[in-house]
Amino acid sequence: MCESFKREYQLCEEIGRGRFGVVYRCYNPSSTEDSDTPLAVKSIDKRLFLDDETDRECLDKEPKILHLLSPHPNILQIHNLFDSDTHLLIVTDLCQEETLYERIISNGPFSEPDAAAIFCQLAEALAHCHRNYVAHRDIKPDNILFDSRNRLKLCDFGSAEWFGAGDREMRGVVGTPYYVAPEVLSGKDYNEKADVWSAGVILYIMLGGVPPFYGETVEETFEAVLRGNLRFPARIFRNVSTQARDLLRKMMCKDVSRRFSAEQVLRHPWVTSGGLANM
Incomplete structure (x- = not known):
């Protein structure tokens, strides 16, 4: 020391x-x-x-x-x-040892208000990063901790990157299977909205208990992400509100120009209502 x-x-x-x-x-x-x-x-x-x-x-x-x-x-x-x-x-x-990943494993699917209580804090953290021209680039449940008052703490900025106000594009394949955005895998330039896609995957998992894109191998998972065919199986999402599904579609939109920014996520009715919209 x-x-x-x-x-x-x-x-x-x-x-x-x-x-x-x-x-x-x-x-x-x-x-x-x-x-x-x-x-x-x-x-x-x-x-x-x-x-x-x-x-x-x-x-x-x-x-x-x-x-x-x-x-x-x-x-x-x-x-x-x-x-x-x-x-x-x-x-x-100092944070609790339990990450969001471990909470998801132990609790199974969350109710919408419980998911919103966590997700809204994540959206606030992302919006703050992006306002300061920082892209996290590895948003996943393992990198989400909680302090002694149970406040969410986004951590592990080892893969983060600065992007300029005028030149918002980044390169480099970073991230984690299941959560990485398709444009990152494609090898093309991308922007901070890759974080929004990853946060959308987390919300999908919290509400449905399964990832939206997966395969038997890492390669198959990447192929599913690149296809970006977002579905809401009735047996899993039958009790999930239309507002929650609308937010997920806008966060995991393959067309980056139409994908929500973190600021738009914060203004969505499902977020502003604390997960109570349409309930």
């Missing part, structure tokens, strides 16, 4: 491990603001990524993007950063 971190924070138990490092609980005993607030610190050994330029870029980019987007109630907030020759320490909000 960096000596400067040790002078400011008290390190507690390990709470998780991932590809890029170890996460611990910590707190700042001398800070009026943070003394009673448990935080998390991700310790990253930079020596593990000396030969991987892509991973090094992710390590450099994520803290900068989190700083740009903070503070926002639905985006993981970065509280401090310590950078030494060997380690990068990122102090952030």
Whole structure:
């Protein structure tokens, strides 16, 4: 651990491990603001990524993007950063261990008001990202956490990218099967609306319990995404409102020019009613 971190924070138990490092609980005993607030610190050994330029870029980019987007109630907030020759320490909000993915697995399909309570926060986070010209590019339930007050926190901006106000196009196949937008897979330029597609997939899964596009293999899943044939099987969606299905169609519209932006999602009646439209 960096000596400067040790002078400011008290390190507690390990709470998780991932590809890029170890996460611990910590707190700042001398800070009026943070003394009673448990935080998390991700310790990253930079020596593990000396030969991987892509991973090094992710390590450099994520803290900068989190700083740009903070503070926002639905985006993981970065509280401090310590950078030494060997380690990068990122102090952030402390969240529950359970991700949205695990909630979906344990709870099955959500009621529309319960789905809206989560989804509306995700839409707010996306709109904030896009207002600041940041595309997340890997929206999926695994990257959605919850704090101690059960507020949604969008995290893992390692694949995120800035896009300019005038030049909104991006390139590069990033994302996760089931959730990635078809234009990303096509290898063509794309814009921030790829995030909206991915958020639509999450909402579909929360309401229906299954992904809208899938196959027996990754290749078959990608083929289904590229076809973009959105359906609402009666046995699964018979109790889902027409407003919810209308929102899903507008978020997972293959024609990007007609697909909703995050701002339009926030103004949709299903969102503004908290999932109570047509109920």
